[in-house]
Amino acid sequence: MDGIGKTMAETAVSLHQRILSDISERILSGEWAPGHRIPFEHELGIQYNCSRMTVNKALSQLAKAGLIERRRRSGSFVRQPQAQPAVLEIHDIRTEVEALGLPYRYELLSADRRRATGEDRGLLGLDAVAPLVALQCRHFAGKRPFCHERRLINLSAVPDAAAESFAAAAPGPWLLDRVPWSAAEHRISAIAADGDLALALEIQAGSPCLVIERRTWNAERPVTHVRFAYPAQSHSLVARFTPNQG
Amino acid sequence: MDGIGKTMAETAVSLHQRILSDISERILSGEWAPGHRIPFEHELGIQYNCSRMTVNKALSQLAKAGLIERRRRSGSFVRQPQAQPAVLEIHDIRTEVEALGLPYRYELLSADRRRATGEDRGLLGLDAVAPLVALQCRHFAGKRPFCHERRLINLSAVPDAAAESFAAAAPGPWLLDRVPWSAAEHRISAIAADGDLALALEIQAGSPCLVIERRTWNAERPVTHVRFAYPAQSHSLVARFTPNQG
DNA sequence: CGTTCTCATATGTATATACATAATAGCAGC
DNA sequence: GCTGCTATTATGTATATACATATGAGAACG
Structure with a gap:
């Protein structure tokens, strides 16, 4: 990350949105099976070239949607699908x-x-x-x-x-x-x-x-x-x- | 706001959560009727003695839940209840x-x-x-x-x-x-x-x-x-x- | 009088930072 | 081996800051 002031126009959709859909796609496609540990916040931050906060917001949302489960000190894991909340x-x-x-x-x-x-x-x-x-x-x-x-x-x-x-x-x-x-x-x-x-x-x-x-x-x-x-x-x-x- | 380093133990629940439930309660009770403009982010920041970011996160969540509608330059408004999402x-x-x-x-x-x-x-x-x-x-x-x-x-x-x-x-x-x-x-x-x-x-x-x-x-x-x-x-x-x- | 331009403003998104907290891993001592 | 302490680590929550963007209001202009 090269600091504050990065223009947002270079990406059509927000980074937040991109991380969110990227990860859910991987989970939905089965690439990341239930139980799989997804990369740590700071790793995703490096991958997406963004700060941990941005990753954190996206992951928190995925957790609220029930796709992943977050455990302190251990990381974030793909959840077993159980009830289908609709x-x-x-x-x-x-x-x-x-x-x-x-x-x-x-x-x-x-x-x-x-x-x-x-x-x-x-x-x-x-x-x-x-x-x-x-x-x-x-x-x-x-x-x-x-x-x-x-x-x-x-x-x-x-x-x-x-x-x-x-x-x-x-x-x-x-x-x-x-x-x-x-x-x-x-x-x-x-x-x-x-x-x-x-x-x-x-x-x-x-x-x-x-x-x-x-x-x-x-x-x-x-x-x-x-x-x-x-x-x-x-x-x-x-x-x-x-x-x-x- | 007296800067970084404020201890979080003074509030049992998170500030985010408190703002969220305070505002939805006011809407649910009818105190803030549909169409009512709720205070601006920076005003709520002063009321709750916290930063705009914290208020922003809470309001964004309320908007996603459908309770309020946010308009740039105008503020945030209580939505007309329409569909009951369940x-x-x-x-x-x-x-x-x-x-x-x-x-x-x-x-x-x-x-x-x-x-x-x-x-x-x-x-x-x-x-x-x-x-x-x-x-x-x-x-x-x-x-x-x-x-x-x-x-x-x-x-x-x-x-x-x-x-x-x-x-x-x-x-x-x-x-x-x-x-x-x-x-x-x-x-x-x-x-x-x-x-x-x-x-x-x-x-x-x-x-x-x-x-x-x-x-x-x-x-x-x-x-x-x-x-x-x-x-x-x-x-x-x-x-x-x-x-x-x- | 209506149209257009500019400016102010509130929200939107992202950053870096700081400290809290929970849980684990490993080690010390019995 | 078991217990309890400590250090480490990843997430949780909050801060201040910076700049983008949409839009409403009013000024400038035809």
Whole structure:
């Protein structure tokens, strides 16, 4: 390294990026098998003609992505692939429908205010009885029902929801505006449509549906539980795993 | 900042980590609403009594996690929540079955070697005709079929597969040993079991199944396409979203 | 009034440096 | 041989610095 001031224009992509993709390629191609010790930071620094810090940043990122494991005093090692972590993007329903080029429509089927039953508490993850709102609604793509939504909202976490009718706007975006970000857990499964669901989705009873359940917390407090049911034909989820996403 | 040499023991967690969680907390709590401009790097540097580099690393990470958007000359802004990225862990089937405390058994139903048909090429993402192996097999949890697997393996990417019978060991782990790491795309959907699938899973024809399809690449080359079909009752997937995972 | 040019500014990327920390290897002493 | 100390080593985290780059704001100009 000939010191500070090296121009960056000589490389089209950043050095960081180059190191990252070089190394992941070697791992992905199998050239560096699981268990293999990759060169030390300072060695890579010499190879790439850059400082240890730059290498360090790239390797730290690879470690976070799960491709390598770093051990002090020993070096960095290619990890045994175990679980395939994949990133699933769960979008807003209106966005999804509009992405298909179809007009979106929302319809409220029922709204109900009650004290949490045992089942409600199980779904929401509540430890005590609390007031809540239970909703059922439908999302249309063009003329066809696209998705059925069944939702519980914990009123002690979101008191404003008591005054809201949800007749015109879907509860999902409404909540996102008020509880802007939160931790969430998703459960994805398949079910056979029972009578009510089949009616709502205008499909045959017993036909398969893809179900996404989401539980949402805000600072440790359960906010909402929602079950989206999609007719099997109309929907699938895509998840990707790419180790060097930048 | 009183210069180099500040001891790190005074803070239990790293400064980087603290900035990261502080800021995401403010965003998650709604204190900083979408569109809000968060303080400039140098301002945060003064607030946290640290250098711009440290702030920069934390903010870059938040940007990569999708919580904020960074604009040169303008600053960093809280993003509108759009897609909820959730991490899905897809494990080995044997591991899953054994996690249930049930004995695992594998059974090969059929193995077939052929040149890729049009459909095969679509599934694998091949642009040219190539030899491949097509497999069907079952995974048992105790006495019940747990999962049906239908797989294509691209022989030009994995020539060794031609010599392998797959009678005793499942192709998934076998491939993992040889193609140690790879990029993958998962598609999750629900289907109604057709006659063959119903027979293999010992369920009624037409009953719902959860389907996971996975396409795997190794250095831009398609390696395998696999479709796992689970009887709806027996399986669900869990994905989590936690914004500041470190 | 609109267009273009210049300048200031915030982020982006890289450097060299400093010290902390964890873990190993080797050695000393019992 | 086992235990515990010490030195070494690779990574972890932070610093100050330097320069690149994109872009917004305002000045200069037609």
